[in-house]
Amino acid sequence: MxxxxxxxxxxxxxxxxxxxxxxxxxxxxxxxxxxxxxxxESGAGKSVTVRSLLGLIDPPGTVVDGTITFDGQDLHSLTESELRREIRGSEISFVFQDPMSALNPVYTVGSQIAEVVEHHTDRTATEAWDRAVELLDDVGIPDAAVRADQYPHEFSGGMRQRVLIAMALSCNPKLIIADEPTTALDVTIQAQILDLFEEIQDRYNTGLIYVTHDLGVVREVCDRVAVMYLGEVVERGRYEDLFNDPKHPYTQMLMRSVVTPDRPVSSLDPIEGAMPSAVDPPSGCRFRTRCPVAIDDCSTIEPPDYAVTSDHAAACLLYDDDFAGDPPVLHERTTGGGRDE
Ligand SMILES: Nc1ncnc2c1ncn2[C@@H]1O[C@H](COP(=O)(O)OP(=O)(O)OP(=O)(O)O)[C@@H](O)[C@H]1O
Ligand code: SF4
Ligand SMILES: [Mg+2]
Known part of the structure; x- marks a missing residue:
């Protein structure tokens, strides 16, 4: 399971x-x-999706439907206090885009991590502090024992993000949810943080949900991908399959816009037009207003998921046997471009 x-x-x-x-x-x-x-794209519903998992949606928003089964437990049925006590920050932790907003400027980073450790385990204050130093060391902060005694503003952006990751790890979560954790960082630091996530997973076997609008990042870290458009997942599957053989016209357009060694920036093919409002989304297929291969039925029928393989599905009517015609091929791939293993 x-x-x-x-x-x-x-x-x-x-x-x-x-x-x-x-x-x-x-x-x-x-x-x-x-x-x-x-x-x-921005506004597709990525953040709202992951925040919904942990009941982090504030009014006027609410999770109106769905089942969220984590480790055999239905999270949607838990109360706010049960979620806070049993799940958030212990079984599942979050790493957000802006570490400054998640850190308290008036406490040292060591004391903030130690506080989380103390809250979720039965360690004494001294043990919790030692664990905080160990975690800072684990996430690659040099001189961790000294740095633990410093305040958030004494850290660079990349180092602050490492602190947040240390905090997220402090309770040995089974799942980490990272919402655009590297967007604000420069490319070199971003690569280091991505490496760190991989290391952590290897070491702790942690599940990771990585939210991003950057397909280059996806290519670095993800095993599987869910592509969202206007509140819906339009395609999901293994990274390799989506990259090498994207099925949904939107994924095909997205994949064409990825920079790869064989496809320099000048060949970028940005997706034209803007995503419509989520207040009154298009009828039928939500992507139809921007879809270059839409047919008449796309405005009346909501495309269900069509299975490409047992672990690859796309929600596009053109894969329905009842609709005659060739499947959409927008994505002409030349050689190479897969993930560098
Ligand atoms: N508090 C709110 N009140 C009303 N609408 C909201 C609220 N928060 C999010 N939305 C709407 O929900 C939709 C999805 O937003 P979400 O933040 O999940 O997008 P996203 O995919 O994370 O985008 P980005 O890449 O910019 O972070 C958008 O239409 C957004 O305007
Ligand atoms: S269902 Fe129609 S509009 Fe939607 S992606 Fe497929 S072809 Fe395009
Ligand atoms: Mg977001």
């Missing part, structure tokens, strides 16, 4: 401007030790 299984997740925001259908029927799963990438 998967570590996490999410099915038919729906999260809406009831605003004065209408009901924002931010996440509208999302399915995915994550196995222990595996990394699932959640990708898609």
């Amino acid at each position: 998967s570590l996490l299984e999410v099915s038919d997740l729906r999260t809406y925001f009831y605003t004065e401007g209408g009901i924002v259908q931010a996440v509208d029927g999302v399915d995915f799963s994550v196995n222990a030790g595996e990394t699932l990438g959640i990708v898609g």
